[in-house]
Amino acid sequence: MEIPANAAATARVKIDMGIPAQNPEPQTPARIQIEGLNFFYGKMQALHNISLVIPANRITALIGPSGCGKSTLIRTINRMHETVRIARAEGTILLDNEDIFRLDVVRLRRRVGMVFQRPNPFPKSIFENVAFGLRVNGFKGSLSEAVERSLRRAALWDEVKDKLHKSAYELSGGQQQRLCIARALAVDPEVLLLDEPCSALDPVTTAKIEELLFNLKEYCTMVIVTHNMQQAARSSDFTAFMLDGRVVEYQPTARLFTNPSDPRTEAYLTGRFG
Amino acid sequence: MSVVMLSLTGLCALLIISILFFILGYLVWNGGKSLSWDFFTRLPAPVGEAGGGMANAIVGTLKLLLIASLMGIPIGVIGGIYLSEYGGRVFGFIVRYTTDLLNGVPSIVVGIFAYSLIVLHTKHFSTLAGGFALGVMMIPITLRSTEDFLLAVPRTLREGAMALGASKWKTITSVVIPAAYRGILTAVLLALARVSGETAPLLFTAFSNRYWSPGWNQPTASLPVMIYTYAIAPYEDWHRQAWAAGVVLLGLVLAANIIARTVLSRGIAVPR
Numbered sequence: 001m002e003i004p005a006n007a008a009a010t011a012r013v014k015i016d017m018g019i020p021a022q023n024p025e026p027q028t029p030a031r032i033q034i035e036g037l038n039f040f041y042g043k044m045q046a047l048h049n050i051s052l053v054i055p056a057n058r059i060t061a062l063i064g065p066s067g068c069g070k071s072t073l074i075r076t077i078n079r080m081h082e083t084v085r086i087a088r089a090e091g092t093i094l095l096d097n098e099d100i101f102r103l104d105v106v107r108l109r110r111r112v113g114m115v116f117q118r119p120n121p122f123p124k125s126i127f128e129n130v131a132f133g134l135r136v137n138g139f140k141g142s143l144s145e146a147v148e149r150s151l152r153r154a155a156l157w158d159e160v161k162d163k164l165h166k167s168a169y170e171l172s173g174g175q176q177q178r179l180c181i182a183r184a185l186a187v188d189p190e191v192l193l194l195d196e197p198c199s200a201l202d203p204v205t206t207a208k209i210e211e212l213l214f215n216l217k218e219y220c221t222m223v224i225v226t227h228n229m230q231q232a233a234r235s236s237d238f239t240a241f242m243l244d245g246r247v248v249e250y251q252p253t254a255r256l257f258t259n260p261s262d263p264r265t266e267a268y269l270t271g272r273f274g
Numbered sequence: 275m276s277v278v279m280l281s282l283t284g285l286c287a288l289l290i291i292s293i294l295f296f297i298l299g300y301l302v303w304n305g306g307k308s309l310s311w312d313f314f315t316r317l318p319a320p321v322g323e324a325g326g327g328m329a330n331a332i333v334g335t336l337k338l339l340l341i342a343s344l345m346g347i348p349i350g351v352i353g354g355i356y357l358s359e360y361g362g363r364v365f366g367f368i369v370r371y372t373t374d375l376l377n378g379v380p381s382i383v384v385g386i387f388a389y390s391l392i393v394l395h396t397k398h399f400s401t402l403a404g405g406f407a408l409g410v411m412m413i414p415i416t417l418r419s420t421e422d423f424l425l426a427v428p429r430t431l432r433e434g435a436m437a438l439g440a441s442k443w444k445t446i447t448s449v450v451i452p453a454a455y456r457g458i459l460t461a462v463l464l465a466l467a468r469v470s471g472e473t474a475p476l477l478f479t480a481f482s483n484r485y486w487s488p489g490w491n492q493p494t495a496s497l498p499v500m501i502y503t504y505a506i507a508p509y510e511d512w513h514r515q516a517w518a519a520g521v522v523l524l525g526l527v528l529a530a531n532i533i534a535r536t537v538l539s540r541g542i543a544v545p546r
């Protein structure tokens with residue numbers, strides 16, 4: 001998409017007004033543009049007028065205390081919220097300038113993959129787990145090549161190449177999570193949403209996954225929800241701090257962590273609440 | 275205090291197990307004595323003549339269970355899928371509630387239902403009518419347990435499939451059902467085991483037959499009804515045959531269980 005010349009200036013003005021910046025890195029094309037997003041569970045409003053621009057091939061982290069709406073926001077991007085009967089989203093989300101609410105939901109989810117909080121491999125073999133998305137989407141071509149490519153990208157190939165037809169449940173937790181990443185990568189998504197992908201993993205495994213995500217920037221844009229501020233600081237390019245269903249501040253990660261412009265961000269980062 | 279509780283619960287467990295083993299042992303002891311090859315291959319002997327078997331009743335029971343399965347399993351399983359995956363609040367509640375009511379209906383009433391629906395119209399007792407009655411009894415058991423096992427499949431598995439672009443139907447058939455497959459199969463077998471011993475619904479539907487049943491549309495012998503007839507007869511020899519039939523019925527249920535478990539031990543189960 002084209003970036004207006006004065007985008008940076010606009011962004012700065014908005015920060016001064018305490019309203020989140022739109023694109024924290026105007027020179028990078030936007031992959032996702034969220035505009036005026038409101039979200040409701042029944043009568044309870046979970047998100048208030050969210051506007052965010054997610055730059056392509058970068059990692060954007062969403063941080064904030066429990067219940068601030070970061071998971072809700074990420075689940076709206078691939079319309080997973082529609083599986084909850086009383087959930088309702090209003091506003092616009094553009095994926096490459098296309099309105100996601102007008103896209104066919106199956107096609108949207110093919111383009112926007114998701115990795116969940118706990119590893120959730122299917123009760124199938126390792127191979128079938130990765131092949132699942134390809135089969136569902138009527139992939140024509142060599143399944144085994146595609147599966148190998150995805151497993152390599154998820155840095156899991158060497159560990160599983162001799163037991164592709166064993167149950168996915170024989171893998172360790174960290175391997176299962178990388179398998180889930182491989183499964184999501186198999187359909188070549190433009191965007192990968194990660195909903196606290198390391199919260200069930202130990203620090204060593206977490207480090208492996210963070211390294212993996214860094215290397216995946218080549219292939220896709222990532223949005224990661226995390227409880228762990230160190231993780232956001234280490235692995236993301238941009239960070240949005242959310243509170244009570246609103247984006248308080250959205251900045252390049254280094255700036256948000258060293259020099260937050262909103263006192264609430266600073267309070268959260270220094271551990272005064274959350 | 276914990277010693278008292280331990281011995282109390284242990285005692286109860288022991289009591290229950292010993293009752294169970296007493297029944298089983300008594301049945302096998304009495305039935306085993308009169309079990310012979312003839313029992314499986316020959317027709318019942320005329321009154322006063324010793325020997326004979328219940329080949330027709332064994333085949334009859336299998337035929338009845340086949341019809342019951344053809345009817346009860348699809349309706350039960352598909353209904354269970356509906357309740358767990360699609361069921362709306364009001365309609366789902368109604369279905370669930372009627373199913374539970376149906377589960378509580380005395381089996382003899384189910385027999386009368388099959389009698390008035392099929393026997394009265396076709397004007398004779400038949401395997402079909404008996405199988406129908408047993409099928410009706412299988413529906414609620416299969417349906418509710420299928421629903422339970424599907425609901426036990428973690429929500430994250432469904433989300434994982436849908437996040438990959440699988441439609442709801444595809445998610446159900448390729449992820450949810452395979453994950454719950456063992457449970458559903460167990461439920462089906464439990465339902466089969468439960469109805470295989472039912473006597474009351476067969477009394478005036480399948481009736482009985484001292485010879486081979488000539489067709490699906492004709493009355494047939496079955497093990498439970500044979501046990502009933504033979505056990506209340508005044509002949510010592512018939513009592514022995516009834517015991518043998520009891521053991522065979524038990525063996526049938528046991529065999530189904532063992533086969534199921536061997537099948538179930540293959541494939542991948544979802545850890546809970």
